[in-house]
Amino acid sequence: MNNNDTIFALSSGRGKAGVAVIRISGDALGDMAARFIGRTATPRRAYFTNLKDNAGDLIDQCLVIYFATPQSFTGTDVIEIQCHGADAVIKKIFEYLTILGARMALPGEFSRRAFYNDKMDLADVDGLAALLDAKTDLQRKWALRSLSGGDSRQYQSWRNDMIDISAYAAAILDYDANDLPSNIGETLRARTAKLYDEITRALSRAGAARAIRGGVNVVLAGRPNVGKSSLFNRILGTNRAIVSDIPGTTRDVVSADIDIDGYLVHLMDTAGLRDSATDTIEKIGIARTRDEMADADIIIHVFDTAPNATAAANEIIVINKSDLCDTRSDGAICISAKTGAGLDTLMAELRRRLHSITDGADTDVVINARTKTLLTDTAENLSAAINAGDNWDIFAEHTRRAADAVGRILGTISTADVMDATFGQLCLGK
């Protein structure tokens, strides 16, 4: 399965840059490194070199670093070429590497090698994918925690416990009770219940992890003309959405991403809600508003007079146009999108809500869609074991299945489709 043919990719970003990094991975790349620098390469030393093609023509002035197996990102031999970040240089080096028998890597292929060579497990790969996607500081921190093995250690410890419990349960069947520790049944059930609690608690934090990784959807909604687009522009500090005194100005959802205290917020301005809309396009716009409201983590419900409805749990009630009249009302935040009055109070409330999404979530593993499915499977099997009573073969089977599900999170036990999905989320050069 471990076929380390020589692959290469641009590991830095595309586009004009001072430096570009091309990474090469394969077996026994010492000769290739020597060819690039004109002498035998000492591993992990940077060599300044005039990189020449086979005809002796200069390609570029580069730095070349040779990493000898197993001390490299992939666990194979690796060469990193730092060249000038010009498309023409990169293209020429790629051509040269192809002539030397290397091929372009597939997305995620370097990480896949790292996985096969025990440099990373699947929880680390998830962390790496999250880190490469990170736009905010909080996303960076959470991703690094998974990547640096914190999650792997927790999963590994849960799995070891489950294997141990399953083995003891099997022993109850095979050995005489006198040869086993007393109260072994109760002990096993208590240990299983503890694991079940820890895993269901981690699962209950899945929403927090999703909000941090994918961003938080904040939707501005309300009747036409109340000033949603004005508020949207005011929060962004730019004139993104069209503002006019004609009710029904906004038709489509207008969205922008902003960073609030490290939370990636997808802020959305929507079409004003009214039942009397007759225009086909406005009706489509209103249907889209309702879709966005259904998916929203937080709704900023905008009014321009005192509302007669109470707020839903995920709603912040805002009364706009405080510069025109006294709009105070219990439980509502009065603002003026025109003058900026009250905006600090609204933003403070938004921040409070964002922070409450992740309150206390810091101690758990970072759950994503893949790990959520497998941890749910784990929890169901642990619960089935706890309910198995004195039926120890059923108990042993369910705890073993629970351990298998955790093993799949780490990739200890895995199928080709899980691997493809996990590595497929990475980009070229990783």
Ligand SMILES: Nc1nc2c(ncn2[C@@H]2O[C@H](COP(=O)(O)OP(=O)(O)OP(=O)(O)O)[C@@H](O)[C@H]2O)c(=O)[nH]1
């Ligand atoms: N005096 C005053 N006028 C405002 C304020 N906010 C918005 N307006 C005005 O109200 C009108 C409607 O504003 P918009 O921001 O377009 O309202 P909207 O809710 O996006 O309206 P639709 O897109 O039609 O749903 C415009 O003429 C704005 O200038 C405010 O705080 N004070």
Ligand SMILES: [Mg+2]
């Ligand atoms: Mg609008």
